[in-house]
Amino acid sequence: MTRSAYAAAQPDAVALSERVHWIGALDPTLRTFDIILKTANGTSYNAYLVRGSDGVAVIDTVKEAFAGEFFTRLESVADYSEIRYIVLNHLEPDHTGALPELMRRAPQAHLYISVRAQAMLKALLKHDQYEYTAVNTGDSISLGDRTLSFLNTPYLHWPDTQCTWLEEEQTLFSGDVFGCHYCDARLFNDRVGDFRFSFEYYYAHIMRPFREYVFKALALIEPLALKTIAPSHGPILRDQPAQYPAHYRRLATPALSSEIGGEKSLLIFYISSYGNTARMAEAIYGSASEVEGVRASLYDLEGGEIAPFVDLIEEADGIMFGTPTINGDAVKPVWDLLSSLAVVHTRGKIAAAFGSFGWSGEAVRMVEDRLKGLKMEVPVAGLRIKLIPSDEELDACRGFGTAIGRALIGEDEQTVVDMA
Amino acid sequence: MAKAKVTFLDIGVTVSVPVGTRVIEISEKVGAGLIYGCREGDCGTCLMKVEDGWNNLTEPSVVEEKVLRENMAGKHCRLACQAQVLGDIVVRPA
Numbered sequence: 401m402t403r404s405a406y407a408a409a410q411p412d413a414v415a416l417s418e419r420v421h422w423i424g425a426l427d428p429t430l431r432t433f434d435i436i437l438k439t440a441n442g443t444s445y446n447a448y449l450v451r452g453s454d455g456v457a458v459i460d461t462v463k464e465a466f467a468g469e470f471f472t473r474l475e476s477v478a479d480y481s482e483i484r485y486i487v488l489n490h491l492e493p494d495h496t497g498a499l500p501e502l503m504r505r506a507p508q509a510h511l512y513i514s515v516r517a518q519a520m521l522k523a524l525l526k527h528d529q530y531e532y533t534a535v536n537t538g539d540s541i542s543l544g545d546r547t548l549s550f551l552n553t554p555y556l557h558w559p560d561t562q563c564t565w566l567e568e569e570q571t572l573f574s575g576d577v578f579g580c581h582y583c584d585a586r587l588f589n590d591r592v593g594d595f596r597f598s599f600e601y602y603y604a605h606i607m608r609p610f611r612e613y614v615f616k617a618l619a620l621i622e623p624l625a626l627k628t629i630a631p632s633h634g635p636i637l638r639d640q641p642a643q644y645p646a647h648y649r650r651l652a653t654p655a656l657s658s659e660i661g662g663e664k665s666l667l668i669f670y671i672s673s674y675g676n677t678a679r680m681a682e683a684i685y686g687s688a689s690e691v692e693g694v695r696a697s698l699y700d701l702e703g704g705e706i707a708p709f710v711d712l713i714e715e716a717d718g719i720m721f722g723t724p725t726i727n728g729d730a731v732k733p734v735w736d737l738l739s740s741l742a743v744v745h746t747r748g749k750i751a752a753a754f755g756s757f758g759w760s761g762e763a764v765r766m767v768e769d770r771l772k773g774l775k776m777e778v779p780v781a782g783l784r785i786k787l788i789p790s791d792e793e794l795d796a797c798r799g800f801g802t803a804i805g806r807a808l809i810g811e812d813e814q815t816v817v818d819m820a
Numbered sequence: 821m822a823k824a825k826v827t828f829l830d831i832g833v834t835v836s837v838p839v840g841t842r843v844i845e846i847s848e849k850v851g852a853g854l855i856y857g858c859r860e861g862d863c864g865t866c867l868m869k870v871e872d873g874w875n876n877l878t879e880p881s882v883v884e885e886k887v888l889r890e891n892m893a894g895k896h897c898r899l900a901c902q903a904q905v906l907g908d909i910v911v912r913p914a
Binding site: 516519769775777779781814815816817818819 | 823833
Protein backbone atom coordinates (compact mmCIF):
# COMPACT_ATOMS: atom_id res chain seq x y z
CA MET A 401 0.00 0.00 0.00
CA THR A 402 1.35 3.46 -0.81
CA ARG A 403 1.88 6.15 1.78
CA SER A 404 -1.15 8.18 0.72
CA ALA A 405 -3.37 5.08 0.67
CA TYR A 406 -2.28 4.26 4.22
CA ALA A 407 -3.06 7.76 5.41
CA ALA A 408 -6.41 7.81 3.64
CA ALA A 409 -7.43 4.42 5.02
CA GLN A 410 -6.88 5.51 8.59
CA PRO A 411 -6.92 9.29 8.92
CA ASP A 412 -8.01 9.48 12.55
CA ALA A 413 -6.23 8.88 15.82
CA VAL A 414 -6.23 5.32 17.15
CA ALA A 415 -7.23 4.65 20.75
CA LEU A 416 -4.86 2.77 23.06
CA SER A 417 -7.40 3.48 25.80
CA GLU A 418 -10.15 6.01 26.45
CA ARG A 419 -7.51 8.58 27.45
CA VAL A 420 -4.55 7.67 25.26
CA HIS A 421 -4.42 7.95 21.47
CA TRP A 422 -1.85 7.21 18.81
CA ILE A 423 -1.47 10.31 16.62
CA GLY A 424 1.62 9.27 14.69
CA ALA A 425 2.31 8.69 11.00
CA LEU A 426 3.09 5.71 8.79
CA ASP A 427 5.94 5.65 6.29
CA PRO A 428 5.46 2.35 4.41
CA THR A 429 7.66 3.17 1.41
CA LEU A 430 10.86 4.03 3.30
CA ARG A 431 13.61 1.51 2.48
CA THR A 432 16.63 3.00 4.23
CA PHE A 433 16.56 4.81 7.56
CA ASP A 434 19.40 7.09 8.68
CA ILE A 435 21.62 5.81 5.83
CA ILE A 436 22.55 2.64 7.76
CA LEU A 437 19.32 0.76 8.45
CA LYS A 438 17.33 -1.26 5.94
CA THR A 439 13.58 -1.00 6.35
CA ALA A 440 11.97 -3.78 4.34
CA ASN A 441 8.43 -2.53 4.86
CA GLY A 442 9.01 1.03 5.99
CA THR A 443 8.59 2.46 9.47
CA SER A 444 6.22 4.45 11.63
CA TYR A 445 6.75 7.65 13.60
CA ASN A 446 4.66 7.11 16.69
CA ALA A 447 3.36 10.07 18.65
CA TYR A 448 0.76 9.95 21.39
CA LEU A 449 -1.84 12.15 23.03
CA VAL A 450 -2.81 11.75 26.69
CA ARG A 451 -5.96 13.36 28.04
CA GLY A 452 -6.28 14.13 31.74
CA SER A 453 -9.02 15.92 33.68
CA ASP A 454 -6.82 19.00 33.63
CA GLY A 455 -5.53 19.20 30.08
CA VAL A 456 -3.82 17.30 27.30
CA ALA A 457 -0.23 16.22 26.76
CA VAL A 458 1.38 15.37 23.42
CA ILE A 459 4.25 12.91 23.61
CA ASP A 460 6.70 13.23 20.70
CA THR A 461 5.87 14.37 17.18
CA VAL A 462 6.79 13.00 13.73
CA LYS A 463 9.21 13.57 10.85
CA GLU A 464 8.56 16.96 9.26
CA ALA A 465 7.31 15.54 5.94
CA PHE A 466 4.59 13.64 7.83
CA ALA A 467 3.33 16.60 9.85
CA GLY A 468 0.06 16.72 7.88
CA GLU A 469 -0.98 13.23 8.98
CA PHE A 470 0.06 13.97 12.55
CA PHE A 471 -2.01 17.14 12.78
CA THR A 472 -5.06 15.51 11.17
CA ARG A 473 -4.95 12.73 13.74
CA LEU A 474 -4.31 15.14 16.61
CA GLU A 475 -7.28 17.29 15.56
CA SER A 476 -9.54 14.21 15.56
CA VAL A 477 -9.15 13.88 19.35
CA ALA A 478 -8.18 17.30 20.75
CA ASP A 479 -8.17 21.01 20.14
CA TYR A 480 -4.81 22.79 20.07
CA SER A 481 -5.95 25.09 22.89
CA GLU A 482 -6.24 22.07 25.21
CA ILE A 483 -2.56 21.12 24.92
CA ARG A 484 -0.73 22.01 28.15
CA TYR A 485 2.36 19.90 27.79
CA ILE A 486 4.56 18.60 25.01
CA VAL A 487 6.96 15.88 26.08
CA LEU A 488 9.95 15.03 23.89
CA ASN A 489 11.43 11.66 24.77
CA HIS A 490 14.12 12.05 22.10
CA LEU A 491 15.08 15.01 19.92
CA GLU A 492 16.09 13.25 16.71
CA PRO A 493 14.40 14.90 13.71
CA ASP A 494 12.09 11.96 13.00
CA HIS A 495 10.40 12.77 16.33
CA THR A 496 10.74 16.54 16.44
CA GLY A 497 10.17 17.48 12.79
CA ALA A 498 6.61 18.65 13.45
CA LEU A 499 7.45 20.43 16.72
CA PRO A 500 7.92 23.97 15.36
CA GLU A 501 4.51 23.89 13.68
CA LEU A 502 2.91 22.30 16.76
CA MET A 503 4.37 25.08 18.93
CA ARG A 504 2.97 27.63 16.49
CA ARG A 505 -0.49 26.08 16.70
CA ALA A 506 -0.37 25.53 20.48
CA PRO A 507 1.80 28.42 21.76
CA GLN A 508 0.59 27.95 25.33
CA ALA A 509 2.03 24.45 25.53
CA HIS A 510 5.11 23.96 27.71
CA LEU A 511 7.97 21.70 26.60
CA TYR A 512 9.43 18.94 28.76
CA ILE A 513 12.76 17.48 27.73
CA SER A 514 15.49 15.50 29.45
CA VAL A 515 18.40 17.23 31.16
CA ARG A 516 20.78 16.20 28.41
CA ALA A 517 18.44 17.30 25.65
CA GLN A 518 18.95 20.96 26.51
CA ALA A 519 22.13 21.42 24.49
CA MET A 520 20.55 19.66 21.52
CA LEU A 521 17.27 21.55 21.44
CA LYS A 522 18.67 24.76 20.00
CA ALA A 523 21.12 23.01 17.68
CA LEU A 524 18.43 20.80 16.18
CA LEU A 525 15.54 23.20 15.96
CA LYS A 526 17.51 26.40 15.31
CA HIS A 527 15.11 28.22 17.58
CA ASP A 528 16.06 29.70 20.93
CA GLN A 529 12.65 31.07 21.84
CA TYR A 530 11.20 27.85 23.22
CA GLU A 531 10.72 27.77 26.94
CA TYR A 532 11.20 24.36 28.42
CA THR A 533 11.62 22.44 31.62
CA ALA A 534 14.42 19.89 31.85
CA VAL A 535 13.34 16.77 33.75
CA ASN A 536 15.09 13.79 35.27
CA THR A 537 14.15 10.44 36.78
CA GLY A 538 11.58 11.01 39.51
CA ASP A 539 10.16 14.24 38.09
CA SER A 540 6.50 14.26 37.09
CA ILE A 541 3.78 16.50 35.70
CA SER A 542 0.06 16.34 36.46
CA LEU A 543 -2.83 16.35 34.04
CA GLY A 544 -5.33 16.20 36.92
CA ASP A 545 -6.36 12.55 37.05
CA ARG A 546 -3.42 11.46 34.91
CA THR A 547 0.26 11.81 35.82
CA LEU A 548 3.32 11.61 33.58
CA SER A 549 6.60 10.76 35.25
CA PHE A 550 10.02 10.55 33.66
CA LEU A 551 12.74 7.92 33.48
CA ASN A 552 16.11 9.17 32.36
CA THR A 553 17.53 6.55 29.99
CA PRO A 554 20.60 8.17 28.41
CA TYR A 555 22.26 6.68 25.33
CA LEU A 556 19.27 4.62 24.29
CA HIS A 557 20.28 5.62 21.74
CA TRP A 558 21.19 9.31 22.07
CA PRO A 559 22.45 11.11 25.18
CA ASP A 560 19.08 12.84 25.49
CA THR A 561 16.75 9.84 25.49
CA GLN A 562 14.14 9.38 28.20
CA CYS A 563 10.97 7.36 28.76
CA THR A 564 7.67 8.70 30.07
CA TRP A 565 5.47 6.62 32.38
CA LEU A 566 1.72 7.07 32.64
CA GLU A 567 1.01 5.45 35.99
CA GLU A 568 -2.78 5.42 35.86
CA GLU A 569 -2.76 3.55 32.53
CA GLN A 570 0.39 1.52 33.25
CA THR A 571 1.67 2.71 29.88
CA LEU A 572 5.32 3.40 29.13
CA PHE A 573 6.05 5.83 26.29
CA SER A 574 9.48 4.44 25.65
CA GLY A 575 10.85 6.55 22.81
CA ASP A 576 13.19 4.50 20.61
CA VAL A 577 13.63 1.87 23.33
CA PHE A 578 11.72 -1.31 22.36
CA GLY A 579 11.05 0.26 18.96
CA CYS A 580 11.67 -1.11 15.51
CA HIS A 581 11.31 -0.09 11.89
CA TYR A 582 8.19 -2.01 10.97
CA CYS A 583 5.22 -0.34 9.33
CA ASP A 584 1.82 -1.96 9.80
CA ALA A 585 -1.41 0.03 10.01
CA ARG A 586 -2.82 -2.53 12.43
CA LEU A 587 -0.46 -0.90 14.97
CA PHE A 588 -0.68 -3.33 17.90
CA ASN A 589 1.68 -6.26 18.43
CA ASP A 590 -1.18 -8.74 18.70
CA ARG A 591 -2.50 -7.68 15.28
CA VAL A 592 0.51 -6.81 13.06
CA GLY A 593 2.65 -9.18 10.99
CA ASP A 594 5.77 -10.94 12.20
CA PHE A 595 8.12 -8.16 13.34
CA ARG A 596 10.59 -10.24 15.38
CA PHE A 597 13.40 -9.80 12.89
CA SER A 598 12.88 -6.03 12.78
CA PHE A 599 12.90 -5.82 16.59
CA GLU A 600 16.22 -7.65 16.91
CA TYR A 601 17.74 -5.87 13.90
CA TYR A 602 16.86 -2.51 15.45
CA TYR A 603 18.36 -3.51 18.78
CA ALA A 604 21.54 -4.78 17.10
CA HIS A 605 22.15 -1.55 15.20
CA ILE A 606 20.76 1.10 17.51
CA MET A 607 21.03 -0.09 21.11
CA ARG A 608 23.84 -2.64 21.03
CA PRO A 609 26.75 -0.15 21.27
CA PHE A 610 25.26 1.12 24.55
CA ARG A 611 24.89 -2.16 26.37
CA GLU A 612 25.87 -0.85 29.79
CA TYR A 613 23.18 1.82 29.48
CA VAL A 614 20.62 -0.81 28.44
CA PHE A 615 21.09 -2.49 31.81
CA LYS A 616 20.72 0.83 33.65
CA ALA A 617 17.50 1.57 31.77
CA LEU A 618 16.14 -1.92 32.38
CA ALA A 619 16.70 -1.44 36.11
CA LEU A 620 14.26 1.48 35.92
CA ILE A 621 11.77 -0.18 33.57
CA GLU A 622 11.53 -3.76 34.83
CA PRO A 623 9.90 -2.88 38.19
CA LEU A 624 7.01 -1.15 36.38
CA ALA A 625 3.70 -3.03 36.16
CA LEU A 626 3.59 -2.71 32.39
CA LYS A 627 0.26 -2.96 30.63
CA THR A 628 1.42 -1.29 27.42
CA ILE A 629 4.75 -0.19 25.92
CA ALA A 630 4.24 2.57 23.38
CA PRO A 631 7.52 3.09 21.49
CA SER A 632 8.26 5.78 18.92
CA HIS A 633 8.76 3.34 16.03
CA GLY A 634 6.96 0.11 15.15
CA PRO A 635 4.20 -1.85 16.86
CA ILE A 636 2.61 -0.79 20.14
CA LEU A 637 3.37 -3.59 22.58
CA ARG A 638 0.18 -4.33 24.55
CA ASP A 639 0.25 -8.15 24.41
CA GLN A 640 2.73 -9.53 26.96
CA PRO A 641 4.63 -6.23 27.17
CA ALA A 642 7.03 -7.49 29.85
CA GLN A 643 8.58 -9.94 27.39
CA TYR A 644 10.22 -7.03 25.53
CA PRO A 645 12.36 -5.74 28.44
CA ALA A 646 13.16 -9.39 29.15
CA HIS A 647 14.28 -9.83 25.55
CA TYR A 648 16.46 -6.70 25.75
CA ARG A 649 18.11 -8.20 28.83
CA ARG A 650 18.82 -11.42 26.92
CA LEU A 651 20.21 -9.51 23.94
CA ALA A 652 22.44 -7.36 26.15
CA THR A 653 23.81 -10.14 28.34
CA PRO A 654 27.31 -11.31 27.33
CA ALA A 655 27.23 -14.89 26.11
CA LEU A 656 30.89 -15.76 26.53
CA SER A 657 31.67 -14.66 30.05
CA SER A 658 30.57 -17.96 31.58
CA GLU A 659 33.06 -19.91 29.43
CA ILE A 660 36.09 -17.67 29.81
CA GLY A 661 35.50 -17.22 33.53
CA GLY A 662 37.87 -14.83 35.24
CA GLU A 663 40.50 -14.89 32.48
CA LYS A 664 41.12 -12.03 30.08
CA SER A 665 40.15 -12.84 26.51
CA LEU A 666 42.71 -11.82 23.85
CA LEU A 667 41.77 -12.17 20.18
CA ILE A 668 44.57 -12.15 17.60
CA PHE A 669 43.37 -11.56 14.04
CA TYR A 670 45.80 -11.74 11.15
CA ILE A 671 45.99 -12.11 7.41
CA SER A 672 49.12 -13.00 5.51
CA SER A 673 50.25 -13.04 1.87
CA TYR A 674 53.43 -15.12 2.12
CA GLY A 675 53.13 -16.52 5.64
CA ASN A 676 55.36 -13.89 7.28
CA THR A 677 52.65 -12.03 9.19
CA ALA A 678 51.20 -15.48 10.03
CA ARG A 679 54.51 -16.53 11.61
CA MET A 680 54.54 -13.33 13.64
CA ALA A 681 50.94 -14.02 14.73
CA GLU A 682 51.78 -17.55 15.84
CA ALA A 683 54.77 -16.38 17.89
CA ILE A 684 52.70 -13.63 19.52
CA TYR A 685 49.86 -16.09 20.17
CA GLY A 686 52.24 -18.57 21.77
CA SER A 687 53.77 -16.13 24.23
CA ALA A 688 50.51 -14.31 25.06
CA SER A 689 48.95 -17.71 25.86
CA GLU A 690 51.68 -18.32 28.43
CA VAL A 691 50.71 -15.25 30.47
CA GLU A 692 48.70 -16.52 33.39
CA GLY A 693 45.17 -15.16 33.39
CA VAL A 694 45.04 -14.62 29.61
CA ARG A 695 43.02 -16.79 27.23
CA ALA A 696 44.34 -16.09 23.72
CA SER A 697 42.66 -17.06 20.44
CA LEU A 698 44.13 -16.91 16.93
CA TYR A 699 42.05 -16.26 13.80
CA ASP A 700 43.04 -16.02 10.14
CA LEU A 701 40.79 -13.33 8.65
CA GLU A 702 41.00 -15.08 5.30
CA GLY A 703 38.92 -17.92 6.71
CA GLY A 704 36.25 -15.98 8.54
CA GLU A 705 33.16 -13.81 8.17
CA ILE A 706 32.92 -10.31 9.64
CA ALA A 707 29.76 -10.65 11.78
CA PRO A 708 30.90 -13.48 14.09
CA PHE A 709 34.23 -11.72 14.60
CA VAL A 710 32.38 -8.54 15.62
CA ASP A 711 30.46 -10.63 18.17
CA LEU A 712 33.73 -11.98 19.55
CA ILE A 713 35.31 -8.54 19.75
CA GLU A 714 32.33 -7.24 21.73
CA GLU A 715 33.12 -9.72 24.49
CA ALA A 716 36.95 -9.56 24.31
CA ASP A 717 39.28 -7.69 26.64
CA GLY A 718 42.09 -7.39 24.12
CA ILE A 719 42.39 -7.37 20.32
CA MET A 720 45.41 -7.60 18.06
CA PHE A 721 45.55 -7.14 14.30
CA GLY A 722 48.27 -8.51 12.08
CA THR A 723 48.37 -7.14 8.57
CA PRO A 724 50.86 -6.96 5.74
CA THR A 725 51.32 -3.67 3.91
CA ILE A 726 50.25 -3.73 0.28
CA ASN A 727 50.62 -0.55 -1.78
CA GLY A 728 51.11 1.51 1.36
CA ASP A 729 47.95 0.36 3.11
CA ALA A 730 46.56 -2.36 5.35
CA VAL A 731 44.60 -4.94 3.40
CA LYS A 732 40.84 -4.86 2.82
CA PRO A 733 39.78 -7.75 5.12
CA VAL A 734 41.42 -5.89 8.02
CA TRP A 735 39.66 -2.64 7.18
CA ASP A 736 36.38 -4.51 6.66
CA LEU A 737 36.51 -5.75 10.23
CA LEU A 738 37.83 -2.47 11.66
CA SER A 739 35.04 -0.54 9.94
CA SER A 740 32.37 -2.86 11.34
CA LEU A 741 32.98 -2.14 15.00
CA ALA A 742 30.71 0.89 15.38
CA VAL A 743 27.91 -1.40 16.61
CA VAL A 744 29.89 -2.68 19.59
CA HIS A 745 31.50 -1.04 22.57
CA THR A 746 35.28 -0.90 22.11
CA ARG A 747 36.33 1.89 24.46
CA GLY A 748 39.05 0.88 26.89
CA LYS A 749 39.90 -2.51 25.38
CA ILE A 750 43.61 -3.26 25.08
CA ALA A 751 44.71 -3.33 21.43
CA ALA A 752 47.82 -3.67 19.29
CA ALA A 753 48.92 -4.05 15.67
CA PHE A 754 51.73 -5.91 13.95
CA GLY A 755 52.74 -7.03 10.50
CA SER A 756 55.40 -7.95 7.99
CA PHE A 757 56.09 -5.66 5.05
CA GLY A 758 58.20 -5.57 1.91
CA TRP A 759 58.91 -1.91 1.16
CA SER A 760 57.50 0.69 3.50
CA GLY A 761 55.22 -0.89 6.12
CA GLU A 762 52.62 1.84 6.73
CA ALA A 763 49.81 -0.59 7.59
CA VAL A 764 50.69 -1.11 11.26
CA ARG A 765 50.62 2.61 12.08
CA MET A 766 47.36 3.04 10.17
CA VAL A 767 45.70 0.24 12.09
CA GLU A 768 47.02 1.64 15.38
CA ASP A 769 45.46 5.02 14.57
CA ARG A 770 42.14 3.32 13.89
CA LEU A 771 42.34 1.38 17.16
CA LYS A 772 42.99 4.63 19.04
CA GLY A 773 40.15 6.27 17.16
CA LEU A 774 37.88 3.53 18.48
CA LYS A 775 39.02 4.62 21.96
CA MET A 776 40.94 1.44 22.59
CA GLU A 777 44.15 1.61 24.58
CA VAL A 778 47.30 0.82 22.61
CA PRO A 779 49.85 0.22 25.38
CA VAL A 780 52.70 -1.10 23.23
CA ALA A 781 53.86 0.44 19.95
CA GLY A 782 53.13 -1.79 16.95
CA LEU A 783 55.66 -4.36 15.74
CA ARG A 784 56.81 -4.13 12.11
CA ILE A 785 59.16 -6.66 10.52
CA LYS A 786 60.64 -6.45 7.04
CA LEU A 787 59.75 -9.56 5.03
CA ILE A 788 60.71 -12.90 6.61
CA PRO A 789 61.10 -12.74 10.41
CA SER A 790 64.49 -13.94 11.66
CA ASP A 791 64.89 -15.92 14.88
CA GLU A 792 65.72 -12.69 16.72
CA GLU A 793 62.68 -11.02 15.23
CA LEU A 794 60.50 -13.94 16.27
CA ASP A 795 61.85 -13.43 19.78
CA ALA A 796 60.71 -9.81 19.49
CA CYS A 797 57.25 -11.13 18.51
CA ARG A 798 57.19 -13.32 21.58
CA GLY A 799 58.16 -10.33 23.73
CA PHE A 800 55.40 -8.32 22.08
CA GLY A 801 52.82 -11.03 22.87
CA THR A 802 53.99 -11.20 26.47
CA ALA A 803 53.83 -7.40 26.83
CA ILE A 804 50.24 -7.30 25.56
CA GLY A 805 49.29 -10.25 27.79
CA ARG A 806 50.78 -8.50 30.82
CA ALA A 807 49.00 -5.25 29.92
CA LEU A 808 45.74 -7.24 29.87
CA ILE A 809 46.23 -8.45 33.42
CA GLY A 810 47.35 -5.00 34.56
CA GLU A 811 51.04 -5.83 34.96
CA ASP A 812 52.50 -3.85 32.10
CA GLU A 813 55.85 -2.24 32.56
CA GLN A 814 56.01 1.44 33.41
CA THR A 815 58.36 3.50 31.24
CA VAL A 816 59.93 6.80 32.22
CA VAL A 817 60.94 9.33 29.55
CA ASP A 818 62.81 12.60 30.08
CA MET A 819 61.70 15.40 27.75
CA ALA A 820 62.52 18.22 30.15
CA MET B 821 63.42 25.46 34.35
CA ALA B 822 60.70 23.90 36.52
CA LYS B 823 59.75 20.36 35.58
CA ALA B 824 56.64 18.24 36.02
CA LYS B 825 55.78 14.59 35.49
CA VAL B 826 53.00 13.56 33.13
CA THR B 827 51.83 9.95 33.29
CA PHE B 828 49.83 8.45 30.44
CA LEU B 829 47.97 5.53 31.98
CA ASP B 830 46.97 3.93 28.68
CA ILE B 831 50.56 3.22 27.67
CA GLY B 832 52.16 3.15 31.11
CA VAL B 833 54.60 5.96 30.30
CA THR B 834 55.69 8.78 32.59
CA VAL B 835 57.35 11.79 31.00
CA SER B 836 59.34 14.54 32.67
CA VAL B 837 58.59 17.85 30.88
CA PRO B 838 59.14 21.59 31.33
CA VAL B 839 56.25 23.33 33.07
CA GLY B 840 54.00 25.03 30.52
CA THR B 841 54.07 22.23 27.93
CA ARG B 842 50.73 21.35 26.38
CA VAL B 843 49.67 17.77 27.07
CA ILE B 844 49.04 16.98 23.39
CA GLU B 845 52.67 17.77 22.51
CA ILE B 846 53.91 15.20 25.01
CA SER B 847 51.27 12.64 24.12
CA GLU B 848 52.11 12.83 20.45
CA LYS B 849 55.82 12.27 21.05
CA VAL B 850 55.41 9.20 23.26
CA GLY B 851 52.53 7.65 21.27
CA ALA B 852 49.80 7.77 23.90
CA GLY B 853 46.23 7.19 22.73
CA LEU B 854 45.13 10.82 22.80
CA ILE B 855 43.91 11.32 19.28
CA TYR B 856 43.40 14.82 18.02
CA GLY B 857 41.78 16.79 15.24
CA CYS B 858 42.10 20.58 15.06
CA ARG B 859 44.61 21.14 17.90
CA GLU B 860 42.92 24.51 18.37
CA GLY B 861 40.46 23.68 21.13
CA ASP B 862 37.50 23.53 18.81
CA CYS B 863 36.74 19.94 17.81
CA GLY B 864 36.90 18.17 21.19
CA THR B 865 38.66 15.10 19.76
CA CYS B 866 41.57 15.21 22.23
CA LEU B 867 39.38 14.95 25.31
CA MET B 868 41.29 13.41 28.20
CA LYS B 869 40.41 12.34 31.73
CA VAL B 870 42.69 13.73 34.42
CA GLU B 871 42.94 10.90 36.94
CA ASP B 872 45.24 12.73 39.30
CA GLY B 873 46.63 16.25 39.68
CA TRP B 874 43.52 18.04 38.40
CA ASN B 875 44.73 21.33 39.85
CA ASN B 876 48.14 21.03 38.21
CA LEU B 877 46.89 22.24 34.81
CA THR B 878 46.21 25.75 33.54
CA GLU B 879 42.60 26.88 33.96
CA PRO B 880 40.33 26.13 30.98
CA SER B 881 39.50 29.14 28.82
CA VAL B 882 35.91 30.19 28.12
CA VAL B 883 36.19 28.54 24.70
CA GLU B 884 37.46 25.26 26.16
CA GLU B 885 34.69 25.32 28.78
CA LYS B 886 32.18 25.65 25.96
CA VAL B 887 33.67 22.76 23.97
CA LEU B 888 33.76 20.59 27.11
CA ARG B 889 30.11 21.37 27.76
CA GLU B 890 29.08 20.66 24.17
CA ASN B 891 30.89 17.33 24.25
CA MET B 892 29.19 16.47 27.53
CA ALA B 893 32.62 15.92 29.07
CA GLY B 894 32.67 14.18 32.43
CA LYS B 895 34.14 15.52 35.65
CA HIS B 896 37.88 16.21 35.47
CA CYS B 897 38.02 16.06 31.68
CA ARG B 898 40.11 18.52 29.69
CA LEU B 899 41.26 19.12 26.14
CA ALA B 900 44.84 17.89 25.75
CA CYS B 901 45.57 20.55 23.13
CA GLN B 902 44.64 23.37 25.53
CA ALA B 903 45.72 22.23 28.97
CA GLN B 904 49.29 23.19 29.92
CA VAL B 905 51.16 21.28 32.56
CA LEU B 906 51.91 23.14 35.83
CA GLY B 907 52.68 20.13 38.05
CA ASP B 908 52.48 16.35 38.16
CA ILE B 909 49.43 14.86 36.46
CA VAL B 910 48.07 11.44 35.50
CA VAL B 911 45.87 11.24 32.40
CA ARG B 912 44.19 8.80 30.04
CA PRO B 913 42.04 9.22 26.90
CA ALA B 914 38.45 10.05 27.89
